[in-house]
Amino acid sequence: MAYTSFNNAGPLPEHTVGQMLSAIKLEVQVIRDILAALGYVQGFNYSHSGGTTKYPTDMLYTRGSEIIKVVNTYITTGLGNYVPSRKKFYYSSDTGSNYYEIRDESNNFIMDITYNSDDTVIATTWGAV
Amino acid sequence: MIYPYLEQVPRPWISNPKIQTINSTRKDLLNLRDFLAFTGYLPGWNMSLFVNTGTELQPDGIRFVKGKEHLFMIITWVSRDPSLNGNGNNYPSKIAYFYREDGTAATEVPLTDKNGKYVVTYTYAADDTCTAATWGTS
Numbered sequence: 001m002a003y004t005s006f007n008n009a010g011p012l013p014e015h016t017v018g019q020m021l022s023a024i025k026l027e028v029q030v031i032r033d034i035l036a037a038l039g040y041v042q043g044f045n046y047s048h049s050g051g052t053t054k055y056p057t058d059m060l061y062t063r064g065s066e067i068i069k070v071v072n073t074y075i076t077t078g079l080g081n082y083v084p085s086r087k088k089f090y091y092s093s094d095t096g097s098n099y100y101e102i103r104d105e106s107n108n109f110i111m112d113i114t115y116n117s118d119d120t121v122i123a124t125t126w127g128a129v
Numbered sequence: 130m131i132y133p134y135l136e137q138v139p140r141p142w143i144s145n146p147k148i149q150t151i152n153s154t155r156k157d158l159l160n161l162r163d164f165l166a167f168t169g170y171l172p173g174w175n176m177s178l179f180v181n182t183g184t185e186l187q188p189d190g191i192r193f194v195k196g197k198e199h200l201f202m203i204i205t206w207v208s209r210d211p212s213l214n215g216n217g218n219n220y221p222s223k224i225a226y227f228y229r230e231d232g233t234a235a236t237e238v239p240l241t242d243k244n245g246k247y248v249v250t251y252t253y254a255a256d257d258t259c260t261a262a263t264w265g266t267s
Contacts, residue, residue, distance in 0.1 A: 006162060006171075008198075011155070013148075020151045024158060031161055034170050089172065104173035104195075111170070120186045124169050124176040 003091060003100040006030045033091055033102050036061050036068045044068060055082060067092040069099060077119050087111045103128070132228060132238045135160045163228060163240060166193050166200050174200070183209060187219065199229040200240075207253070217253030224249050241266075 004026040011020035036044045043063045050057030051072070059070040073086035088110050089102040101109035108126035116122050133156030166174040179190035179201070187209045192201035205223040213219065225248040226240040239247035246264040254260050 011151070017147050017151065020148075024151065024154055027158055027162075031158070031165055034165055034172075038168065038170060089170075102172060106173060108173040111172075116185050118186065122178055122185050126173045126175055 003103055005105040033068055037070050037089055065095045067096050079119050081119050085113055132241050133159050134242045163200055197231045199232045202226050215255045215257055
């Protein structure tokens with residue numbers, strides 16, 4: 001299975017109603033999955049593995065056989081704060097046997113977070129690797 | 130371009146042509162996408178700051194860019210004076226939301242709802258607790 005990205009270009013007028021509804025349904029799932037990764041979709045229970053409770057490596061949002069996983073990387077800043085520097089987003093429909101990147105059409109599914117010398121977040125940049 | 134705000138109609142239970150209903154649903158979907166992009170968590174939408182009169186801690190705006198599309202918010206601050214405390218000083222007083230389809234000013238539209246509201250105004254108590262967030266047209 002390949003994760004279906006949000007597609008600005010579709011559905012198109014030449015599509016059948018069925019194709020349009022399928023395209024819209026898939027896009028709704030993209031939005032649902034990202035909201036679930038933020039903990040805002042009802043029924044997705046949060047747990048974590050790796051790291052610590054305060055600084056988890058894997059953040060897991062589980063509903064039945066579905067899992068949304070956020071994998072965190074942390075850095076220690078010049079001011080000594082331990083902060084997230086990278087987040088990767090994944091989806092599983094089979095209780096974690098297989099994970100797929102929650103990606104856009106350019107395969108971006110990794111968010112890098114940039115801080116200034118005051119530890120203020122000044123940019124986030126998406127990438128595929 | 131008219132911004133595709135979340136609409137009340139048409140809806141499937143109204144006797145509109147199916148295509149019209151789907152188009153309406155898709156506009157609503159794009160509106161949700163845009164506000165999700167403002168959280169910073171929608172894949173591919175890179176965030177950076179506008180800093181003109183402000184600082185990186187209290188910027189003039191925040192932009193999210195993906196390809197040619199730009200989403201950005203313009204922030205007005207109650208004050209940017211560290212010597213002032215309480216009553217919302219050093220917190221945002223207004224945030225206005227905009228979209229540029231191809232990144233140029235020519236395609237800029239405010240992210241309005243069906244009543245033309247796209248600016249949220251915050252009010253604060255003496256201890257800096259946010260007491261209200263009110264959407265308006267300016």
